[in-house]
Amino acid sequence: MATAWELARENGLAGLSLRDLARRLGMAAPSLYSYVDSKADLYDAMYADGWRSVLALGHPEPADDVRTALLNVQRPYVQWALEDPVRYQLLNQRTIPGFEPSAPSYAIAQEAYARSFSSLEPLVELTQGDRDLITAVVAGLLSQQFANDPGGTRWVRLLEDAVDLVVPRLEAKKKPAASARGRHPQ
Amino acid sequence: MATAWELARENGLAGLSLRDLARRLGMAAPSLYSYVDSKADLYDAMYADGWRSVLALGHPEPADDVRTALLNVQRPYVQWALEDPVRYQLLNQRTIPGFEPSAPSYAIAQEAYARSFSSLEPLVELTQGDRDLITAVVAGLLSQQFANDPGGTRWVRLLEDAVDLVVPRLEAKKKPAASARGRHPQ
DNA sequence: GTCTATACTAAGATAGAC
DNA sequence: GTCTATCTTAGTATAGAC
Secondary structure: OOHHOOOHHHOOOOOOHHHHHHHHOOOOOOHHOOOOOHHHHHHHHHHHHHHHHHHHHOOOOOOOHHHHHHHHHHHHHHHHHHHHHHHHHHHOOOOOOOOOOOOOHHHHHHHHHHHHOOOOOOOOOOHHHHHHHHHHHHHHHHHHHHOOOOOOOOOOHHHHHHHHHHEEEEEEEEOOOOOOOOOOOO | OHHHHHHHHHOOOOOOOOOHHHHHHHOHHHHHHHHHOOHHHHHHHHHHHHHHHOOOOOOOOOOOOOOHHHHHHHHHHHHHHHOOOOHHHHHHHOOOOOOOOOOHHHHHHHHHHOOOOOOOOOOOOHHHHHHHHHHHHHHHHHHHHHHOOOOOOOOHHHHHHHHHHHHHHOOOOOOOOOOOOOOOOO
């Protein structure tokens, strides 16, 4: 898996080839078929592996305000995305012609998706539109970053500004503040 | 050019091949080299062609308020993007391994970029951060739309909501209202 | 689980005749 | 400007022995 990612980073996601992979592993190409049914199956394994690495970021820190809650999730996520643009591309953009993740792999992605709102849900009653706008804003920063300033920080450094665009919309829907973690004396 | 786009839509951008293109044009494959120096050169021509189709949308309608100015540009742009996801992918995402646009082709992209702020600039003193946030928000809607709901409208229908996120930030920087087009009596 | 050998298909590109 | 023929490389995948 690690070698597959390595090659994808070097030659592009679409440029990944089973021959190359076998060569770098010191194997003959057909030996790979003991581990993987097809190239599509390899992409699927990488897709699952990629989303598992998002889950490995752990649960976002809880927070008492919307802005902090958002930043607690999105800052590590953006950091994670920058670590490996090719991984982000496989997981979040429809880029290789026929690929669609299998149901089990997609389930991992969904778990990561759900978790990304776990610090926010206690504070705000979110609609699907809210969630979609949040993911869009962050995806937009990353999309522009990778496309127009690869290796730089021109867009991702605007993360706090971007979050501040969304905060007012969410603050309007704040829950009654259950004081869930018992931090507030009265 | 039209046939090249057609094939890219059918087989994916990376799946486009010179052989297929020649076949569909009723030519032998090598004959294409009279028109194009290489496959990369074909992509470059498509890139230029794609941005020209953005310019063909015309100049955005002027407006008196920030929100309308933004929607006058972004609504047709989103419409244009939805018409051809593959075109959007070539122009706005780093997806095919080695491709970078040539300088002349990139200049067309820059013209389209500049024009996309022409309805807003008379109203607001924009910073680069403002421009980057605007492009990111729209790019985010489109990126999510294509990746997670291809053919649908789940994200793009949030365009007005997305614009409303940005408007307050821009209103804070409004210019003194030069009444440029002489519509306001006093 | 790994190998050799191989089948099959297709890619981008060039040479040189017409 | 278009053709035929060909080069070179590479892809995914299978068969069958060890």
